[in-house]
Amino acid sequence: MSNAIEIERLSYRAGKTFAIEDLDLHVPTGSIYGFLGPNGSGKTTTIRLILGLLRARAGRITVLGDAMPAQHARVLAHVGYVPEQPHLDATLTVQELIDFQAAFYPRWDQARAAELVSRFELDAGQLFGRLSKGQKAKLMMLLALAQCGDLLVLDEPTDGLDPVVRRDILSALLAYVSERSATIFISSHLVHELERVCDWVAVMDNGRLIIESPMETFKRGIKRLTVSGAPRELRDAPFRMLRRESENGAGESWVVANWEPGMLAYVQGLGAVVNDVIDLDLEDGFVELLRSFRGSAAGRTTP
Amino acid sequence: MFQGVDPRSSIPLYAQIAERIRLAIANGTLSSAASLPSVRQLAAELRINPATVTQAYRELEEQGFVEIRHGAGTFVRELAPGRRARERAQHAAALVRKLLAEARRAGVPLAELQRALESELGVKST
Numbered sequence: 001m002s003n004a005i006e007i008e009r010l011s012y013r014a015g016k017t018f019a020i021e022d023l024d025l026h027v028p029t030g031s032i033y034g035f036l037g038p039n040g041s042g043k044t045t046t047i048r049l050i051l052g053l054l055r056a057r058a059g060r061i062t063v064l065g066d067a068m069p070a071q072h073a074r075v076l077a078h079v080g081y082v083p084e085q086p087h088l089d090a091t092l093t094v095q096e097l098i099d100f101q102a103a104f105y106p107r108w109d110q111a112r113a114a115e116l117v118s119r120f121e122l123d124a125g126q127l128f129g130r131l132s133k134g135q136k137a138k139l140m141m142l143l144a145l146a147q148c149g150d151l152l153v154l155d156e157p158t159d160g161l162d163p164v165v166r167r168d169i170l171s172a173l174l175a176y177v178s179e180r181s182a183t184i185f186i187s188s189h190l191v192h193e194l195e196r197v198c199d200w201v202a203v204m205d206n207g208r209l210i211i212e213s214p215m216e217t218f219k220r221g222i223k224r225l226t227v228s229g230a231p232r233e234l235r236d237a238p239f240r241m242l243r244r245e246s247e248n249g250a251g252e253s254w255v256v257a258n259w260e261p262g263m264l265a266y267v268q269g270l271g272a273v274v275n276d277v278i279d280l281d282l283e284d285g286f287v288e289l290l291r292s293f294r295g296s297a298a299g300r301t302t303p
Numbered sequence: 304m305f306q307g308v309d310p311r312s313s314i315p316l317y318a319q320i321a322e323r324i325r326l327a328i329a330n331g332t333l334s335s336a337a338s339l340p341s342v343r344q345l346a347a348e349l350r351i352n353p354a355t356v357t358q359a360y361r362e363l364e365e366q367g368f369v370e371i372r373h374g375a376g377t378f379v380r381e382l383a384p385g386r387r388a389r390e391r392a393q394h395a396a397a398l399v400r401k402l403l404a405e406a407r408r409a410g411v412p413l414a415e416l417q418r419a420l421e422s423e424l425g426v427k428s429t
């Protein structure tokens with residue numbers, strides 16, 4: 001089984017305004033897969049479809065080798081999930097919630113749960129409703145890790161938390177990955193955090209997947225070029241032009257994807273001079289991709 | 304050893320980590336038979352994917368710098384004479400390339416760069 005999650009030609013509609021169309025997604029087994037996208041892009045909806053909490057109109061979802069939602073009972077026994085909003089009973093204590101969760105999972109790791117209670121400095125007797133935001137997030141992560149799943153689906157597990165809590169949660173997650181070769185599917189706005197840990201990255205906007213790529217390939221291919229003397233029309237460009245602007249003075253600034261060093265020859269072949277090739281980080285790349293995608297979606301032409 | 308490893312750089316993290324370790328071996332910080340931190344330990348310390356650390360260690364093994372003994376850990380190998388010096392020379396060349404690229408980007412002419420280098424080194428130019 002080479003993919004822990006596989007989605008093919010998925011479509012889903014909620015009301016008249018929001019739709020997911022023709023979504024394809026492949027999450028390699030053993031990867032830490034970062035799922036990026038602005039608010040309202042469909043990340044949480046996609047996650048809920050993966051877990052069988054929503055029904056698609058068309059398409060195929062396979063999780064850990066089994067079809068969803070048909071095999072949801074079997075699949076969910078092996079999937080840890082941290083939802084965007086903590087949904088636990090506010091009148092139960094931390095220990096009661098742990099015991100309650102444990103009853104559903106045959107592979108529940110009692111020792112790990114106890115270890116995480118102390119590492120996260122949680123008070124086992126405290127009511128869930130009385131926990132701080134950070135403590136709630138830690139408990140949600142504890143519950144997901146202690147069930148020893150082969151796949152963890154994390155919906156913004158650290159967004160809106162302070163840096164100390166974020167580090168604690170991330171460390172616990174990485175320790176888990178070190179011990180078990182689990183697959184992690186993580187959606188977040190914290191681009192720099194994803195850049196640290198993820199080996200795959202996908203970007204969604206407005207219900208569509210814009211890119212899915214190994215992190216390294218994506219980052220290696222996205223560059224800002226300063227160019228002068230390029231013709232208006234580029235024929236058969238071997239890269240993808242995300243943005244092209246003339247700078248003050250002579251040159252132009254290009255933002256390109258799928259760039260390789262050998263492509264300098266192509267640009268020089270146009271009679272142009274490349275003055276500089278500048279690396280972009282994941283955040284810049286993400287923003288440029290979205291801008292380009294929205295530009296073309298709005299019917300404007302991108303050169 | 305791993306100060307300044309930058310996830311935002313376009314140089315892949317595993318390559319940055321491997322580079323740091325090669326350098327530590329080249330300058331003697333890590334001597335022969337020294338053990339590297341475990342994958343789990345280093346991943347936790349740098350808050351990165353354990354697979355990234357594994358990839359760095361594998362690259363170092365392929366290049367003959369370390370030996371991965373399963374269950375025991377990763378250890379620096381005995382290097383052929385001259386290899387450490389060669390490694391340091393390569394690193395020096397890479398530093399100079401970086402400096403030259405920065406200077407070009409900032410529009411600093413070569414002659415001025417050379418003068419600055421000499422004055423920093425305390426060399427009197429004639």
